[in-house]
Amino acid sequence: MLSRRNVIASAFWLALSGTALSGAALAQAPAQPLPVVATFSILGDLVREVGGERISLTTLVGPDGDAHVYSPSPADAKALAEAKLVVVNGLRFEGWIDRLVKASGTKAPVAVAAQGIRTIAAADDHGHGHSHGHSHGAADPHAWQDVGNAKAYIANIRDALAKADPAGAETYRANAAAYTAKLDALEADVKAAIASIPPARRRVITSHDAFGYFAKAYGVAFVAPQGVSTDTEASARDVAAIIRQIRKDKVPAVFLENVTDPRLVERIARETGAKMGGRLFSDALSPQDGPAGTYIAMVRHNIRTLTAALAD
Template identity: 55%
Template sequence: MTNIFRRHTITTMLGLAIAALSPALHAQTVAPIKAVASFSILGDLVRQVGGDRVAVDVLVGPGSDAHVFQPTPSQARLVGQAQIVFSNGLGFEGWMSRLLNTASYKGRHVVVSQGIKPIKAEADDHGHGHGHKHGHHHDEADPHAWQAVPNVIAYVGNIAKGLCESDATGCDQYQRNADAYIAQLKTLDTDIRAIWAAIPAAQRKVITSHDAFGYYAHAYGVKFLAPQGVNTDSEASAKGVAQLVRQIKKEQIKALFVESISDPRLIAQIGRETGVKPAGELFSDSLSDAQGPAASYVAMMRANTTALTQAIQGH
C-alpha cells in the first residue's frame, strides 16, 4: 500500500507541475505577430514594445534613406503577409499608400505620429531646393518628429495601442513593455536637457546636411541650419550654399556635420569654403548597424547629443 501511495503521490505531483507549466509552454508556442515597420528607427521602437510576441521586419534598414526608398516585389509580399504595419506618417513615407495597395494589404495600419502636433518644414531662407518633385515645401509638415523624445513617448503609446488591438491576449505584456520603455525615454529626455543646459543658448548653432532636426531644435533649444530641405532627395542651390557660407563665417559656427544617410561632398565643400572642419556624423533618419554608435533609438539620441555638444564646445 505504501508503494502504491507513493506512486499515486508522485503521479499527482507531476500532473500538477505539468498543469502549472502549461500556460508558459503554451505562450512559448504561440506564433509571434507578424509586424512590418517602415524604417529602422521605428522598427526598434516596435521591438521595444512588442518583445518576443512580435516579429518585426523593417523595410528601410539601417544606413538607408526612406526619402528615396523604392519597395521591391519581395517587400510587397512581406507587407501583404503582415498582420500589422507601422509607419511614421507626416508625409515621411510618400510611397506607403502605393505599397499597401500593391500588396493588397488587409491588416491594421498604425501611423505612430497620430496625435502629435507637427511643426512646419523650415521656410526657404537659404535657397533650399524644395522645388524637387519629391521634396517638401516650406508649408508642409516636418516629418522627423522622432527627433524630440517626448514625441517618441507618444509613438510608443500608439504602438502599444495598435498591438493590443491586433493581439488582445498579449496586451498586458505590451503595456508593461511600453511603460518600462517610456521610463527609459523620460530619463533620456532629462539627460539631453541637462547636457544642453550647460551650453549658452547663443552658442547652440549647428550645420547639418538637411533639415532633419527641427523637432530636436524646438525641444532642446538648438539652432540648425542646412543646405538641403527636409528631404534628402531635394538639391541645395548654389545661392543657398553661398548664403549659408556667409552665415557660418559671420556667426562663427563651429559645429558642421554630415548625416549618416547623406552624400558628404556638400558638407565637405562648405567646410572648405568656411575653414570649419566637419565634426563627424549624425544619425537623423536611420540607425547605425548593430556594431555602430546608434544601434537603437536611445543610443542614437545619446550619440547625436554627445557629438553636437562636443563640437560646439570645441572638443
C-alpha cells in the same frame, strides 16, 4: 516489462504533458508571434521595444538606409501581405508606402506612429531660401528627434499592437511603460547635455533638415542646405546663403549625417573654416554593432557628438 506500444504511448503522454506545462509560458510568448512590419530602422526599434517576443518584426528600410527615397522590393510586398499590422511614421516621410500597401494587397491595419503629435512646419523658418517647393506647407516628418515625440510613438504603437493582438495587451502596456521610463531618463540627459553648451555656440549645420524637432525641443539652431527630404539637391543659391550665414553667425561646426552624401557638408566646412563636428544619425540607425544600434543609443551618440564639437 513494457511493450513497445506502451513505451510509445508513454512518450506520447510525456510530450503532451510537456506541452501542458509550457502553457503558462505560451501566454507570455505565443507560438505564433504576430507578424508586424515597420517601415524604417528607428521605428522598427521602437516597435520591437513594445512588441517584445510576441511579435515577429520585419523592418523595410534597414540601418543607414534613406527612407525618403526608398525603392521597395518584392520581398517587402510579401512581408506586408503576411503582416497583421503595419507601422509607419506618417507625415509623408515614407512617400512610397501607400503604393506598396496597395500593391501588396495586405489586409493589415496601418498604424501611424506620429499620429496626434504637434507637428512643426518644414524648414521655411531657417532662412535658407525657398527652393524646396515640395515641402511648402507640409509638416516636417522627423518627429522622432524630439524624445517627447518618441514617447507618443510608443503609446501609438502600444495601442495598435493591443488592437491587433488583444491577448497581448497587458504585455504591450507593461513594455511600453518600462521603455517610456527609459525615455524620460534619456530626455533629462539630452537637456543636461545641451545646457552644458554655451548658448552662443548652439548653432549647427547638417546636410538635410532632419533636426527641426530636436532644435525646437532643446534649443539648438540647425541649418541645412537640403530641405526636409533628401530627394532634392540643394541649389547653388541655398549653399551660398548657408556659407554667408555660417560666416555671419560664426557657426562653430558642421555635421555629417549617416543617410546623406558627405561631399556638400565637407565643401561647406572647407569654404567657411567651420570644423567638421562628426556624424549625426538622423533618419536611420547604425548597424547593431555600430554607435547607434538603437533609438536610445542614437540619441546618446548625437548628443555626445554635438557637445564634443560645441562645448568649448
